Amino acid sequence: MYGVKRLSRLISLTIMVLLVAMITRPFAVEIPTELSWADLIPESAREMQPISPTGTVLHGQLTTPVPDISAAKVTREYNGQTIRIPGFIVPLEFTGSKVTEFLLVPYIGACIHVPPPPANQLIFVTSENPHELKGLFEPVYVTGMFGAAASTTELAEVGYEITAANIEPYE
Amino acid sequence: MILFRVAMRSLLSRRITVALTIFTIALSIALLFGVDKTRVGARTSFADTISDTDLIFGARSGGVQLLLYSVFRIGNATNNVSWQSYQEIVDRPEVEWAVPISLGDSHRGYRVMGTTSEYFDRYRYRGGRQLEFAQGGPFTDLFDAVIGADVARALDYNIGDDIIVAHGLASFSAHDDHPFKVAGILEKTGTPVDRTVIVSLEAIEAIHVDWQGGAQILGQSTSADVLRQMKLTPKAITAAMLGVNSKLQIFQLQRAINEYRNEPLLAILPGVALQELWEIVGVAETALAAVSAMVVFTALIGMMAMIFSGLNERRREMAILRSIGARPTTVFTLLMMEAAAMTLAGIILGIAILYTILWIVRPIIDARFGLYLPLEALDLREWKLLGVIAVTGTLVSIAPAIRAYRLSLADGMSVRM
Numbered sequence: 001m002y003g004v005k006r007l008s009r010l011i012s013l014t015i016m017v018l019l020v021a022m023i024t025r026p027f028a029v030e031i032p033t034e035l036s037w038a039d040l041i042p043e044s045a046r047e048m049q050p051i052s053p054t055g056t057v058l059h060g061q062l063t064t065p066v067p068d069i070s071a072a073k074v075t076r077e078y079n080g081q082t083i084r085i086p087g088f089i090v091p092l093e094f095t096g097s098k099v100t101e102f103l104l105v106p107y108i109g110a111c112i113h114v115p116p117p118p119a120n121q122l123i124f125v126t127s128e129n130p131h132e133l134k135g136l137f138e139p140v141y142v143t144g145m146f147g148a149a150a151s152t153t154e155l156a157e158v159g160y161e162i163t164a165a166n167i168e169p170y171e
Numbered sequence: 172m173i174l175f176r177v178a179m180r181s182l183l184s185r186r187i188t189v190a191l192t193i194f195t196i197a198l199s200i201a202l203l204f205g206v207d208k209t210r211v212g213a214r215t216s217f218a219d220t221i222s223d224t225d226l227i228f229g230a231r232s233g234g235v236q237l238l239l240y241s242v243f244r245i246g247n248a249t250n251n252v253s254w255q256s257y258q259e260i261v262d263r264p265e266v267e268w269a270v271p272i273s274l275g276d277s278h279r280g281y282r283v284m285g286t287t288s289e290y291f292d293r294y295r296y297r298g299g300r301q302l303e304f305a306q307g308g309p310f311t312d313l314f315d316a317v318i319g320a321d322v323a324r325a326l327d328y329n330i331g332d333d334i335i336v337a338h339g340l341a342s343f344s345a346h347d348d349h350p351f352k353v354a355g356i357l358e359k360t361g362t363p364v365d366r367t368v369i370v371s372l373e374a375i376e377a378i379h380v381d382w383q384g385g386a387q388i389l390g391q392s393t394s395a396d397v398l399r400q401m402k403l404t405p406k407a408i409t410a411a412m413l414g415v416n417s418k419l420q421i422f423q424l425q426r427a428i429n430e431y432r433n434e435p436l437l438a439i440l441p442g443v444a445l446q447e448l449w450e451i452v453g454v455a456e457t458a459l460a461a462v463s464a465m466v467v468f469t470a471l472i473g474m475m476a477m478i479f480s481g482l483n484e485r486r487r488e489m490a491i492l493r494s495i496g497a498r499p500t501t502v503f504t505l506l507m508m509e510a511a512a513m514t515l516a517g518i519i520l521g522i523a524i525l526y527t528i529l530w531i532v533r534p535i536i537d538a539r540f541g542l543y544l545p546l547e548a549l550d551l552r553e554w555k556l557l558g559v560i561a562v563t564g565t566l567v568s569i570a571p572a573i574r575a576y577r578l579s580l581a582d583g584m585s586v587r588m
Contacts, residue, residue, distance in 0.1 A: 092442050094222070096215040116422030159419035
């Protein structure tokens with residue numbers, strides 16, 4: 001008898017918990033927008049670029065950063081949204097052995113033949129729960145509030161940032 | 172509950188072997204966690220040494236090497252950076268601030284570093300903390316020096332004391348014609364700054380005015396007052412720390428420095444170089460961790476052997492238990508319980524030993540090696556590891572427990588003893 005009573009109580013409790021969870025879920029967890037790195041290049045910057053006016057690539061020619069106007073363009077489409085994007089961590093600041101500030105990049109160890117990633121392919125991430133970095137080649141998913149903020153320089157360089165990020169391993 | 176009391180009593184009756192087994196497990200756990208704490212301590216201490224610096228640049232060598240000599244004063248620079256190159260790079264629009272450093276001389280085993288007084292504002296450690304003066308202040312005169320906390324303590328220096336800088340990192344040729352005065356003593360930071368004598372860039376230049384071709388010109392010594400009037404623009408520096416206006420410009424500036432045409436230079440992100448260093452050191456760390464894990468395993472096997480050998484001498488004990496109605500499964504449970512109790516006791520004693528040792532050696536390690544080991548509670552990972560050890564300890568006793576189960580079916584109950 002006792003067993004049945006306890007079982008029914010357990011079942012009703014489970015149903016209640018489930019109900020509460022279902023009701024509060026949409027409010028508590030905002031489902032992040034999944035972004036890829038290509039999404040960060042605005043439409044206006046996607047036209048074909050002439051590859052090389054001379055048709056030949058000279059040694060060392062491509063490595064010097066060319067002031068590419070289209071590459072500096074950013075999209076403001078995702079401002080204020082919670083987004084999720086995969087990438088690699090270039091650590092900037094540590095707390096103990098955990099990373100608190102880093103640059104999220106689409107590829108690691110920038111190839112020496114091309115300039116470093118343009119502004120619209122970099123995200124400056126600050127994290128509230130620091131991430132224990134296992135290595136430079138560890139891919140991660142970063143979820144957080146997205147912003148395209150003009151940083152305060154006379155160059156009016158713009159770039160992306162994600163604040164209060166949650167970092168999880170990429171699977 | 173009765174079974175637990177029986178297990179305890181049984182262990183107590185064999186207290187010497189049990190105590191030794193527990194002690195073995197405890198020592199092995201103290202070793203395993205000690206190695207881990209040291210590893211984490213070393214990493215934290217290294218990572219805490221530099222903060223808020225976006226780039227470091229120096230003569231072209233390796234990223235890790237540049238980081239080690241410029242920040243940790245380990246090893247040496249391959250070459251200098253000319254003052255002109257430094258000026259050109261610092262004038263780039265991305266650069267927010269720059270602090271040059273010049274290394275190479277020493278004072279009684281402590282490195283002497285030439286820099287600008289901006290160093291005291293810009294150098295940050297442990298999550299953005301600034302250098303603070305325990306006594307005095309930054310240099311005002313050409314021959315003023317600021318010393319780190321360890322230098323002051325080890326050599327018993329006070330404000331106003333004279334310091335003679337030696338040429339090179341250890342030498343018999345000193346710059347004894349130009350003594351420095353201690354103008355400031357820094358607070359303890361737990362970084363290599365504690366073991367550094369800081370002077371101005373101009374002072375480094377000044378003490379080398381009378382030097383030519385690597386030796387002092389015999390009999391020539393320009394007086395301090397003349398030097399103070401001289402224009403002492405440095406010809407070269409060893410490395411420089413940079414801050415950028417926007418973090419997103421770091422790669423651009425790094426590339427620009429690496430491709431600087433007039434001189435081969437190298438710029439690094441301190442965090443990345445540090446991570447590269449860990450990847451090198453990581454192999455040794457893993458080896459150490461593996462060895463200490465094996466020690467724990469050996470201790471657990473030792474416990475298993477001890478239980479096994481105990482079975483024989485405990486035949487009578489088992490027989491009595493059986494005769495008063497204990498089932499073979501009870502005997503099995505009893506042995507498992509004993510093993511679990513011993514492992515647990517070993518874990519508790521081991522952690523106690525670890526923290527006692529840590530507490531005792533911490534100041535010594537800090538003073539000797541500049542390694543600050545934090546006395547922190549166990550974190551989640553360590554608790555998990557303890558859990559694994561506890562479970563393994565209980566599991567290894569399954570083999571002797573099965574044997575005891577088999578034996579107790581008949582053994583000791585028959586007449587033959």
